Amino acid sequence: MSGSVAGLLATCLLTACETPLLPTPPAVVGAPRVSSGPGLPQAAPTPIPQRDIELAGECRRTEEDGFHEEAQMRVAHNAVEVLIWNVQAGRHGTCHFDLREFHQVRQTPHVELQAVDGSACKLMVWQDPRRITLAFAQCESHCTPGAYEHAWPVLFDPESGSCAQIR
Incomplete structure (x- = not known):
């Protein structure tokens, strides 16, 4: 070269x-x-797309491993009107959430409720095309010892209001 x-x-x-x-x-x-x-x-x-959530839902489900949930929730124009949610996390314990123990702090892009007891516990509700999800974060005080780590969100079918299919 x-x-x-x-x-x-x-x-x-x-x-x-x-x-x-x-x-x-x-x-x-x-x-x-x-x-x-x-x-x-x-x-x-x-990001979660903003959707107007309308739901009159009731989900009762028991899994083979002993996980059981009962949730009633009514949401109109992203305002939570009714919420009672009990979770039996198999043999690990229970969690309980009641709207009377929360106040709504956000309506969009997802619904958010904060515990009135001053803890960091919050409940969140959002909708995707297949389901409406009710989830929690930092809510150990609403569960018996050992249950929080084993509890899961509840999923509602937006059309029927019953439990959404998870498979």
């Missing part, structure tokens, strides 16, 4: 190494989470 071609090639390689990396573009709303490999940051999760 001639000296001038080798020099040009070396200059091009050095220039390529000095070119700064461009920042990763911000996540597009609705885009799936993408990772380039282990330990690398992921794009932000897709």
Whole structure:
């Protein structure tokens, strides 16, 4: 290889190494989470789409492992009017939630209720195309010891108001 071609090639390689990396573009709303490999940051999760929640629901279900839930919930225009939820987490214990122990602090993009006892316990309600979910966070005080780690959200069918199919 001639000296001038080798020099040009070396200059091009050095220039390529000095070119700064461009920042990763911000996540597009609705885009799936993408990772380039282990330990690398992921794009932000897709936000819950805002939906007007209307539900007169009652879900009673017992699973083979002893998990049992009874939930009654009525929501009109994203305002919770009735909520009583009892969870039997198999042999691990129970959790109990009653609307009288909460006040609603958010209506959109999801419904959120905060415990009136000053704890960090909150209940959240959101709707996706297949179901309406009632979930909790930081609510150990509403459960007997050992139950909180084994309790799951309740899923309602938005059409019938009964328990949503989970399979």
